[in-house]
Amino acid sequence: MKKKCNCCKLPWWSKLLIATTGIFGLLFTVYFFNLDMKLTAMMEPWLLKWYDHVDRDKHL
Amino acid sequence: MAKKIGSEALGRFYKEGSKVRTRREWRGVKDTAYDFSRWLVIMGTLGKFIIKPRNMKAMLRYRWMANYLAVPMMVDRHTQGLRGEYLRMCHAEQDLIIDDVAKLLDKLFKGDRRIGNDEEFSKKVVLVDENEMTAVMMGFPMLEALSRETPSTYVPVLLNQHSMEYYMDIAEEFGLAPDVCPMPEAEAGVSINDDAPVLGACAIQCNTTCDGSLLGNGVISKRLELEDGIPVFQLAAPLRHREDDVQEYAAQEIRNAIAFIEKHTGAKWDWDAYFECAKRVNLATRCRQEWLDMNKTDYPQVFGSNLALYTETNYMAICGRVPAFAKVDRKLTKLAEQAYKKKKMMAKEYRHRAIIWGVQSHYYFDFLLWLVNCWGIAPLTDMLSMVSTKEIAEVDTPENREQAYYDMAWLTENMIMRNRTHGGYKVLLDELWDFVEEFNADMVILWEHMSCKALDGMHGMFEDRAREKGVNLVWVEHDLFDPRIISRQGVRDQINNYMRTVMREEPLDPSLEVLPDDQSW
Ligand code: SF4
Numbered sequence: 245m246k247k248k249c250n251c252c253k254l255p256w257w258s259k260l261l262i263a264t265t266g267i268f269g270l271l272f273t274v275y276f277f278n279l280d281m282k283l284t285a286m287m288e289p290w291l292l293k294w295y296d297h298v299d300r301d302k303h304l
Numbered sequence: 305m306a307k308k309i310g311s312e313a314l315g316r317f318y319k320e321g322s323k324v325r326t327r328r329e330w331r332g333v334k335d336t337a338y339d340f341s342r343w344l345v346i347m348g349t350l351g352k353f354i355i356k357p358r359n360m361k362a363m364l365r366y367r368w369m370a371n372y373l374a375v376p377m378m379v380d381r382h383t384q385g386l387r388g389e390y391l392r393m394c395h396a397e398q399d400l401i402i403d404d405v406a407k408l409l410d411k412l413f414k415g416d417r418r419i420g421n422d423e424e425f426s427k428k429v430v431l432v433d434e435n436e437m438t439a440v441m442m443g444f445p446m447l448e449a450l451s452r453e454t455p456s457t458y459v460p461v462l463l464n465q466h467s468m469e470y471y472m473d474i475a476e477e478f479g480l481a482p483d484v485c486p487m488p489e490a491e492a493g494v495s496i497n498d499d500a501p502v503l504g505a506c507a508i509q510c511n512t513t514c515d516g517s518l519l520g521n522g523v524i525s526k527r528l529e530l531e532d533g534i535p536v537f538q539l540a541a542p543l544r545h546r547e548d549d550v551q552e553y554a555a556q557e558i559r560n561a562i563a564f565i566e567k568h569t570g571a572k573w574d575w576d577a578y579f580e581c582a583k584r585v586n587l588a589t590r591c592r593q594e595w596l597d598m599n600k601t602d603y604p605q606v607f608g609s610n611l612a613l614y615t616e617t618n619y620m621a622i623c624g625r626v627p628a629f630a631k632v633d634r635k636l637t638k639l640a641e642q643a644y645k646k647k648k649m650m651a652k653e654y655r656h657r658a659i660i661w662g663v664q665s666h667y668y669f670d671f672l673l674w675l676v677n678c679w680g681i682a683p684l685t686d687m688l689s690m691v692s693t694k695e696i697a698e699v700d701t702p703e704n705r706e707q708a709y710y711d712m713a714w715l716t717e718n719m720i721m722r723n724r725t726h727g728g729y730k731v732l733l734d735e736l737w738d739f740v741e742e743f744n745a746d747m748v749i750l751w752e753h754m755s756c757k758a759l760d761g762m763h764g765m766f767e768d769r770a771r772e773k774g775v776n777l778v779w780v781e782h783d784l785f786d787p788r789i790i791s792r793q794g795v796r797d798q799i800n801n802y803m804r805t806v807m808r809e810e811p812l813d814p815s816l817e818v819l820p821d822d823q824s825w
Contacts, residue, residue: 281323285322288323
């Protein structure tokens with residue numbers, strides 16, 4: 245018979261609490277260390293290169 | 305303790321060569337938690353926007369859309385060092401503006417022939433200029449007044465200082481003179497590069513703000529009318545806006561514009577909607593007046609970029625048409641009153657009381673906050689926030705329906721910037737010194753936008769008056785949208801030099817004096 249691990253035995257509300265704390269911790273780390281902006285800053289050069297290849301009717 | 309104002313050296317978040325800052329500020333538990341919660345809301349707004357396939361398609365089609373990657377950073381720049389009520393005021397405004405711009409983009413792409421191509425929706429769209437009061441749309445609640453220039457040129461410069469360099473170069477490549485004002489030049493560049501969404505039943509262009517913007521409008525309307533088949537009305541508001549003899553003509557221009565919109569959209573002007581909007585315009589005027597009155601005291605509250613950015617949006621682009629702004633007007637007033645009662649200050653010390661005059665640099669809009677944080681200079685008000693304080697008719701009577709045309713004309717003539725850069729030296733020069741006295745200011749910081757003929761011609765007269773009055777006058781040169789000509793540090797250096805050599809002062813926060821932000825968004 246398979247043994248249940250300790251975390252499976254926890255009541256639902258403590259699982260919810262752990263999940264919420266984990267998500268909060270993760271989001272707060274992203275926020276505080278500005279990881280969102282660091283990621284988007286890495287995306288910008290890629291996007292700018294992409295725009296160079298978009299077809300345009302460029303004229304006055 | 306980071307909870308205290310000025311407890312963190314704000315300059316240490318900048319890193320040489322980086323677009324973004326190393327981390328966000330710790331403002332004490334309560335304010336950091338608040339700022340974090342607002343960051344979550346902003347991320348939610350952005351997530352909701354980009355999850356729509358048509359918005360994603362637009363993101364990959366329009367080069368200027370890349371600048372919207374920097375939205376959270378713009379908010380961070382404008383909240384630097386803020387605590388308590390000032391932080392809440394800034395978020396109340398910025399979060400609403402972000403939401404409003406996201407809705408504007410969403411609607412533009414819905415009707416855009418290249419993206420959503422919703423023809424029924426497009427028939428309800430009236431395109432308006434970026435620098436145009438939307439007063440003529442106050443009685444058309446069934447239509448959508450959408451500006452293409454606001455999200456493609458104006459907002460991107462606030463998000464990313466380098467955003468318009470590409471488009472200015474395109475305009476020059478096609479023969480536009482490089483000494484033209486970068487604002488109309490960049491707008492023309494977007495149109496030449498085929499980067500403006502195509503939609504709408506018709507468009508209203510306005511001769512705001514000067515011959516520079518007329519040039520840009522010419523390039524844009526040629527494409528709109530001759531290629532896209534979208535008829536354009538030229539609303540020519542008088543430049544001598546303080547003269548009585550131009551008002552009848554100005555009111556007639558408004559009647560003509562309304563008739564043009566009715567003809568091309570089939571919609572009918574709605575007086576109930578107009579007077580509802582008029583009430584909100586008056587509410588915004590009263591609130592702004594109350595903030596300005598507070599700024600005349602020792603405890604200014606809604607000032608600096610908190611005043612400038614919000615006034616520009618609310619007064620001009622919104623013009624009473626969006627109820628959410630009335631709610632924020634009240635909220636800001638409540639927060640300001642609360643802080644005023646407690647004699648709160650935005651910085652730990654105000655050493656100088658300044659009036660900021662001239663057309664401000666758009667690639668360095670948070671300069672106003674830098675002034676407070678670095679040197680303790682309180683920017684009590686700025687030229688673009690000193691707009692009309694006249695209340696307009698708001699009760700629906702036969703006389704007021706006639707008066708309404710004059711009121712809409714008055715608002716259009718008194719659009720931000722043009723109400724000071726045009727209309728004679730009284731509005732640009734004389735009234736500045738009246739404000740210096742009213743606000744008990746000891747310093748005037750005069751933006752010298754080097755491509756703006758409207759202001760450059762009066763350089764000597766400003767200097768003469770400042771000498772006469774014994775007021776410290778600091779010139780700050782810039783090129784509006786182009787940080788390649790004068791960088792952000794170039795802007796700061798002009799203040800740093802004045803403060804050190806003439807005033808012989810030391811900065812409040814020395815870490816802010818020189819910042820490695822040339823590559824920054
Ligand atoms: S800044 Fe000066 S030149 Fe540029 S649009 Fe305004 S008034 Fe015209």
